[in-house]
Amino acid sequence: MRHLNAHRKLGRTSSHRKSLLRNLATSLVLNERLITTLQKAKELRPFVERAVTLGKRGDLHARRLAAGYFHAGNQGWNANPKRLKHGSERTAGIAALAKLFDVLAARYSERKGGYTRILKLGSRRGDGAELAVIEFVDTER
Template sequence: MRHRHVGKLLGRSYEHRKALYRNLMIALIEHRKITTTLAKAKAVQPEIEKLITIAREDTTHARRMALSKLNSKVAMRKLFTFAPQDYGGRNGGYTRITKLGPRLGDGAEMAVIELI
């Protein structure tokens, strides 16, 4: 039974999964759109949504919380430049996942996750 088990494991250890989410979030903030597998896109979507919600208010505490999640000052600064203007009046739903179809090499379902 999966009682109280939240999120996908993605076949990785906790540390590897945390690093994967961090790298995906940094890439999404820097490029506004990334192509990845559907499972990874679905796994990182709640994390980036929470991060954007934190970044909507530009306070020192919010910046420190975002930096603890991202570990990249460049990405954190970029997030705090566009998040308050683009998402200030929006109550969620900051990202969109679009399915692309299977990858040629191994047949993994691919998707594009982008900031709206």
């Protein structure tokens, strides 16, 4: 029996699963649309929606908490500016955090929840896994 076991394991260890969700959340925030399996999309939805709610708060503490929902990448928060190449791009996690607090928080300031939607695509040809699109609602596309 699986009493009080709330989340899917996705066939991974807990650290691998957390890393997978952080990677998916980073890609979803940056691209605003993601094609993945249905089970991963269902696990990703509450993960991303908590991050958007933190983005709507907008204070420094919420920004630091929301940073845990994304991978910082190679340069991270404590990067040595002397070691960085001149004009190097932000890593994906830092760019996703900035987009979350600037763009998405303003877009969903009046919405109380339900920032994402999941659309089923059917099964994948190779292994028969159910595919789905997870995307933000009210996008400008």
